Amino acid sequence: MSTDSAFTVPRFAVEKQRLLAQLREVLPALSLLVDEEDLRPYECDGLMAYRQLPLIVVLPENEAQAQAILKICSALKVPVIPRGAATGLSGGAMPHRDGVVLSLAKLKKIVKLDALARTAIVQPGVRNLAVSEAAAEHGLYYAPDPSSQIACTIGGNVSENSGGVHCLKYGLTVHNVLRVRGLTIEGEIVEFGNAALDAPGYDLLALMNGSEGMLALITEVTVRLTAKPELAQVVLASFDDVTKAGDAVASIIAAGIIPAGLEMMDRKAIHAVEPYVKAGYDLNAEAILLCESDGTPEEVAEEMARMTAVLRQSGASGIRVSQNEAERLMFWAGRKAAFPAVGRITPDYLCMDGTIPRKNLARMLIAIAGMEERYGLRCANVFHAGDGNLHPLIMYDANVPGQLDLATAFGGEILELSVKLGGTITGEHGVGIKKIVQMCAQFTPAELALFHALKRAFDPEGLLNPGKVIPTAARCREYRLTRSAADGADNASVNAATRY
Amino acid sequence: MGEKANSCLERWTGRVRAAAAEKTAIRLRGGGSKDFYGQSLVGELLDTREHSGIVAYAPSELVVTARCGTPLAEMEATLAENAQSLAFEPPHFDPGATLGGCVAAGLSGPRRVQAGAVRDFVLGVKMINGQGELLNFGGQVMKNVAGYDVSRLLAGSLGTLGLIVEVSLKVMPVALAEQTLRFDLDQEKSLNLLNQWGGQPLPISASAWAANSLHVRLSGAAAAVSAATAKLGGQRVTPEESTAFWLGLREQSHPFFAGDAPLWRLAVPATSAVLALPGEQLVEWGGAQRWLRGLGTPADQSIRIAAEQSGGHATLFRADAAQKAALGVFQPLAAPLGRIHHNLKLAFDPLGVFNLGRLYPDL
Numbered sequence: 001m002s003t004d005s006a007f008t009v010p011r012f013a014v015e016k017q018r019l020l021a022q023l024r025e026v027l028p029a030l031s032l033l034v035d036e037e038d039l040r041p042y043e044c045d046g047l048m049a050y051r052q053l054p055l056i057v058v059l060p061e062n063e064a065q066a067q068a069i070l071k072i073c074s075a076l077k078v079p080v081i082p083r084g085a086a087t088g089l090s091g092g093a094m095p096h097r098d099g100v101v102l103s104l105a106k107l108k109k110i111v112k113l114d115a116l117a118r119t120a121i122v123q124p125g126v127r128n129l130a131v132s133e134a135a136a137e138h139g140l141y142y143a144p145d146p147s148s149q150i151a152c153t154i155g156g157n158v159s160e161n162s163g164g165v166h167c168l169k170y171g172l173t174v175h176n177v178l179r180v181r182g183l184t185i186e187g188e189i190v191e192f193g194n195a196a197l198d199a200p201g202y203d204l205l206a207l208m209n210g211s212e213g214m215l216a217l218i219t220e221v222t223v224r225l226t227a228k229p230e231l232a233q234v235v236l237a238s239f240d241d242v243t244k245a246g247d248a249v250a251s252i253i254a255a256g257i258i259p260a261g262l263e264m265m266d267r268k269a270i271h272a273v274e275p276y277v278k279a280g281y282d283l284n285a286e287a288i289l290l291c292e293s294d295g296t297p298e299e300v301a302e303e304m305a306r307m308t309a310v311l312r313q314s315g316a317s318g319i320r321v322s323q324n325e326a327e328r329l330m331f332w333a334g335r336k337a338a339f340p341a342v343g344r345i346t347p348d349y350l351c352m353d354g355t356i357p358r359k360n361l362a363r364m365l366i367a368i369a370g371m372e373e374r375y376g377l378r379c380a381n382v383f384h385a386g387d388g389n390l391h392p393l394i395m396y397d398a399n400v401p402g403q404l405d406l407a408t409a410f411g412g413e414i415l416e417l418s419v420k421l422g423g424t425i426t427g428e429h430g431v432g433i434k435k436i437v438q439m440c441a442q443f444t445p446a447e448l449a450l451f452h453a454l455k456r457a458f459d460p461e462g463l464l465n466p467g468k469v470i471p472t473a474a475r476c477r478e479y480r481l482t483r484s485a486a487d488g489a490d491n492a493s494v495n496a497a498t499r500y
Numbered sequence: 501m502g503e504k505a506n507s508c509l510e511r512w513t514g515r516v517r518a519a520a521a522e523k524t525a526i527r528l529r530g531g532g533s534k535d536f537y538g539q540s541l542v543g544e545l546l547d548t549r550e551h552s553g554i555v556a557y558a559p560s561e562l563v564v565t566a567r568c569g570t571p572l573a574e575m576e577a578t579l580a581e582n583a584q585s586l587a588f589e590p591p592h593f594d595p596g597a598t599l600g601g602c603v604a605a606g607l608s609g610p611r612r613v614q615a616g617a618v619r620d621f622v623l624g625v626k627m628i629n630g631q632g633e634l635l636n637f638g639g640q641v642m643k644n645v646a647g648y649d650v651s652r653l654l655a656g657s658l659g660t661l662g663l664i665v666e667v668s669l670k671v672m673p674v675a676l677a678e679q680t681l682r683f684d685l686d687q688e689k690s691l692n693l694l695n696q697w698g699g700q701p702l703p704i705s706a707s708a709w710a711a712n713s714l715h716v717r718l719s720g721a722a723a724a725v726s727a728a729t730a731k732l733g734g735q736r737v738t739p740e741e742s743t744a745f746w747l748g749l750r751e752q753s754h755p756f757f758a759g760d761a762p763l764w765r766l767a768v769p770a771t772s773a774v775l776a777l778p779g780e781q782l783v784e785w786g787g788a789q790r791w792l793r794g795l796g797t798p799a800d801q802s803i804r805i806a807a808e809q810s811g812g813h814a815t816l817f818r819a820d821a822a823q824k825a826a827l828g829v830f831q832p833l834a835a836p837l838g839r840i841h842h843n844l845k846l847a848f849d850p851l852g853v854f855n856l857g858r859l860y861p862d863l
């Protein structure tokens with residue numbers, strides 16, 4: 001485990017036996033894990049480089065049990081780490097050594113699907129794809145579609161404000177959730193949002209989206225369902241130059257088109273994916289774009305004509321339009337399998353998640369190529385190009401001493417460049433523990449202090465997912481000192497500190 | 501950023517610090533177009549119009565960044581030059597409406613169901629908190645989960661959490677084609693139809709029912725609009741009439757809103773049956789926003805109870821001071837939510853400087 005994660009995490013003096021005795025009173029035996037072999041599967045989330053065994057894992061079967069657990073934990077001052085499917089890529093669900101992991105795995109019922117109202121009320125452990133599957137018979141689906149949608153949960157999606165390949169047109173999780181019901185750390189029931197389109201008071205529903213399990217435990221979510229478009233078609237465009245591909249993205253948007261999906265992959269990603277998925281990607285291309293249109297057949301035909309014209313003008317070296325649904329899914333299959341495909345060609349990889357203004361896509365790619373040389377590591381690039389959201393996949397081997405640190409530094413440099421290019425250190429994967437240091441680059445001490453105060457408004461004792469997302473002031477001071485020592489005055493932390 | 505803008509911000513942060521030290525209240529105000537909205541207006545006026553102008557706008561980024569005092573009309577004109585718009589169609593209510601006020605009030609117009617609300621378009625803010633600190637949250641990019649989403653939280657906070665000094669908003673291309681259709685239908689039939697249509701892939705961008713007449717607007721690609729026009733039937737409204745109608749609705753210059761009777765806004769699930777409440781009703785947002793006013797409208801909490809029972813809430817949108825004081829403007833919050841609100845106010849504005857009591861008496 002890297003030293004990075006350890007030193008910010010606050011410790012709690014927990015009497016394990018007393019805690020266990022109380023939990024046993026409210027939970028069936030099968031909902032309480034204490035033996036090391038049972039705890040082991042919970043030691044990390046999708047960020048596998050960081051591991052920590054929890055004290056205890058609890059798996060409540062209903063909201064009442066979850067409430068009882070929280071009442072006990074808050075009374076005994078025990079940290080609680082909510083956990084969905086643990087596909088999170090920033091360590092948000094990584095356990096705390098003094099804490100309880102609260103898994104929502106058993107809360108996986110679709111409580112109600114109202115086709116006329118186009119809403120579904122679901123428990124937090126329901127998988128993203130399960131919602132669309134249940135809605136399909138009504139011609140409806142749940143629009144946000146993270147590539148992990150087979151596994152990840154709605155509770156996790158809300159907590160990360162997850163996106164997918166169709167978010168440019170259909171929005172992120174925050175745009176598709178109407179209500180979140182939850183429990184405060186004290187075990188009080190709270191409802192953020194309601195069955196209408198807005199709620200009185202502050203928009204706490206928006207605040208819950210992307211809050212990474214730090215504000216409240218989510219026990220139920222009402223999601224909005226969307227009418228399935230009659231037709232979707234995707235164009236697969238190859239480019240012999242990444243700059244042309246990046247500029248094509250900006251040109252499509254500038255032409256007033258909002259594609260249903262607009263994704264980009266670079267040469268390394270194409271070469272990882274194609275042998276694995278056989279999606280039909282052009283192995284000679286430096287970059288490919290996947291650009292989707294959906295709607296009525298007439299609408300799609302009209303938009304496809306406009307999109308292909310822009311792609312041609314932007315210098316695409318090859319253009320293929322999906323001729324049927326099977327081919328469309330095949331074109332997408334490559335993109336959706338990009339992470340596992342890269343996982344096959346390298347022992348380990350770090351997935352980064354910066355967002356930048358679209359116009360800087362090519363600049364970022366060129367900078368990353370330079371970093372590959374400097375760090376001696378390969379990096380495959382998969383972008384939600386329409387949103388300017390980058391997923392560089394930095395390949396390394398954890399068994400080679402020093403490589404994880406190199407990969408981490410490489411990733412850190414990408415994120416800091418994202419901030420400099422007018423973007424952010426995370427578009428959709430969250431901060432967790434992975435990017436907590438880069439938070440110091442993006443925010444000033446006063447901004448971070450406000451985040452801490454906001455957290456205390458929900459969780460005064462700091463028991464929900466402690467030590468994540470918001471770095472302490474001391475940590476950032478240290479970061480700034482080491483950064484300015486390392487690269488002189490011209491770095492992102494200094495920019496953040498002196499922005500005004 | 502201009503020197504003038506910088507010095508304005510310096511003065512403002514200084515003024516807020518001084519107010520915090522002296523424990524005096526500040527009342528934030530742009531064009532004053534939403535003075536009618538919310539509860540008490542207390543404190544010394546801070547006119548945000550001094551800090552005005554578009555800071556950055558690149559159409560291919562779909563983002564505009566502008567200062568709080570920028571007139572909404574100016575922003576919309578600039579966007580229109582590039583065939584883009586604020587898709588949530590914010591009401592102005594007065595030619596002087598500013599961007600800061602638009603975000604703080606959090607009100608969205610006819611396109612809300614199709615496009616989203618103000619908060620859905622807020623990408624980032626620069627703000628001054630109650631201690632006079634200038635802070636930045638969010639940014640100019642479409643996706644951003646670094647830290648809590650403070651920018652969206654400020655949308656609709658009615659200036660009680662801080663002074664919004666600059667906002668970045670997502671903008672959208674203007675639809676290539678538009679067609680409004682009119683149907684002679686009662687409310688019940690209209691609600692049924694709207695909900696059925698809502699579950700189909702139709703480009704419906706607005707709807708309004710009043711006095712047994714239903715208007716539906718279609719926006720999108722020309723082919724999609726003409727296909728939907730053929731499918732839905734109804735009478736076609738001319739483009740001029742259509743523009744005037746939706747503008748009248750957005751600005752509440754539609755005859756329904758004339759006169760001084762108190763106006764209630766009920767946000768309910770679109771599928772709620774016709775609300776059996778005395779008074780006239782105007783239904784927007786596919787059934788999700790229902791306006792109520794006029795003869796016999798009860799001067800008690802029964803409207804709130806009805807809204808809550810259907811799963812939503814009710815706002816006393818326009819009323820005189822006495823009515824507002826008697827009934828409260830916004831639906832009261834459940835106890836745990838009230839506590840979180842109170843704690844948030846303390847986090848942003850610990851000494852109680854901004855817009856005291858405008859949203860709820862204790863904030």
Ligand SMILES: Cc1cc2nc3c(=O)[nH]c(=O)nc-3n(C[C@H](O)[C@H](O)[C@H](O)COP(=O)(O)OP(=O)(O)OC[C@H]3O[C@@H](n4cnc5c(N)ncnc54)[C@H](O)[C@@H]3O)c2cc1C
Nearest residue numbers: 084085086087088092146147153155156159162163213218
């Ligand atoms: C192969 C792969 C592809 C991916 N693709 C995408 C993608 O395209 N887009 C994208 O956005 N993400 C993607 N992700 C990241 C990840 O899948 C998402 O962040 C997802 O939303 C996490 O859901 P989860 O159920 O696994 O949550 P977890 O990982 O279990 O938890 C995530 C965070 O949410 C908190 N949490 C979980 N449940 C609750 C709850 N009920 N109440 C309160 N807090 C809770 C946890 O404490 C943690 O902080 C991908 C991950 C993988 C492994």
